[in-house]
Amino acid sequence: MEVRLEGITKSFGDFTAVNNLNVTIEDGTLAGLLGPSGCGKSTTLYMIAGLEKPTSGRIYFGDEDVTDLPAEKRGIGLVFQNYALYPHMTVRQNIMFPLENAKVPKAEALKIAQEMADLVQIGHLMDRKPGELSGGQQQRVAIARAIAKKPRVLLLDEPLSNLDARLRLETREEIRRIQQETGITTIFVTHDQEEAMSITDAIVLMKDGVLQQKEAPQEMYRKPANQFVASFMGTPPMGFMNGKVENGKVFIGSSILGDAEVANGDVVVGVRPESWRLSQEEGINATVKMVEVIGRDKLMTVDIEGQSVRCLIDSDNEVNVSDVVKLTVKPQAIHVFDTTSGHRLG
Structure with a gap:
């Protein structure tokens, strides 16, 4: 599903968090919303999700204008930074929760939950509760729950920030594998340029609410559009x-x-x-x-x-x-x- 933002602006009083953003995320790709803290990347994700409404501009999923649709009708899967799992439920129950809300028959919901758990390689943990899981395992439960209802677009808000360095490396590779296997258009927020460069098809780099460049990672690294992009991409910096x-x-x-x-x-x-x-x-x-x-x-x-x-x-x-x-x-x-x-x- 192609995601297209046309002239998107979001203001909070006198503060403009996102300013006239025009960008297209191609169907079936993995895109990273990248930039320093306060650049507007999470606000952009929340507008795509329907949790925030643009002050002006339009949001399209394919040819459908979803700007005024509530989040639950957009067909999105959303994974928050803190995973937001239900602590009293098992892994199986957490993954099944959105399916039950959608009135999916229980036998079918059980089958889908197992398929999603196997996809993210936690099929053997179905009877455990979140408190019995590592951070990386909780992350996988959250992703399995998000994709169980077969969303048109998967949105991840800094999904790796709570993990240690080694687990972060392993989990970002898993996110890429899952995205490639499902083919779901996926957009994730990060402030880590190495993370974005390693797994994305395209990076949307922002600063102060303004798009600086949207490009394939290596092309952005090789031909930065301006001095900010050049300094932000690469370690050590240019x-x-x-x-x-x-x-x-x-x-x-x-x-x-x-x-x-x-x-x-x-x-x-x-x-x-x-x-x-x-x-x-x-x-x-x-x-x-x-x-x-x-x-x-x-x-x-x-x-x-x-x-x-x-x-x-x-x-x-x-x-x-x-x-x-x-x-x-x-x-x-x-x-x-x-x-x-x-x-x-x-």
Whole structure:
């Protein structure tokens, strides 16, 4: 089911949480609503769910305008951050609850509940209660309950935030597997860009209620629309320097960094830490200010023409504080942004 938002704005008094949002989530895809706290992503999810009504704009499921439909008539499955399971009910009863409300015959509801539990790999836990389950198992119960009624759209509100790091990794892979097996259009809210990049077909990145970019994860990483997107996507984040372009050459101070097919003038130059390369022969001079060993890599903070950036290099390289090294940048890895708007120039 395609989900389409047209000119969606949501205001709370004088505060605008979402501002003129236009975005389409394609049928059968897994999309992540991503952004820092307060960017409007959860509000957007709640408007899609029908828990919040837009101040203006329209919401469509396929060709159907659902803007004024109550949540229970939209055909959505919703998983909250805290899972909202009934503690006095067993896993089986929790999964069956929406089916019983929909007057599904008990024998059929039992069959569906078992199928959904098997899909999320908790079929052996049906007689347990939520208090007897781990956080990851409770998460799976909540997902099974949400998809038991075969929703048109599955909505997840920060579904992994209550899990530890290892369980978060396992569970996000499970969410992807479940989505692919069911084919349900799925939208989930997260503030973790690594989480969004790892499993989504598309990322909807927001800031201050405004859409910054909607793109496939790797394409957004490779071609960020503006300086905010560039800084938000990637760990460690992209570093920025003041520079200029003259006749297709990018200068940092008096040193040539590389090429860029943009108009002459002052620019902001962005390079991801992993795009730098140590060179023995040619390159731009950099003075090492700090070295951190992070497993297989070293993260150097260097000074280039009075500006500080971070470079990620193989830990086998011997570098020390105060060393002067030569650095080059991988081809196509120099990002150039407008100094005023922050928009990507090339």
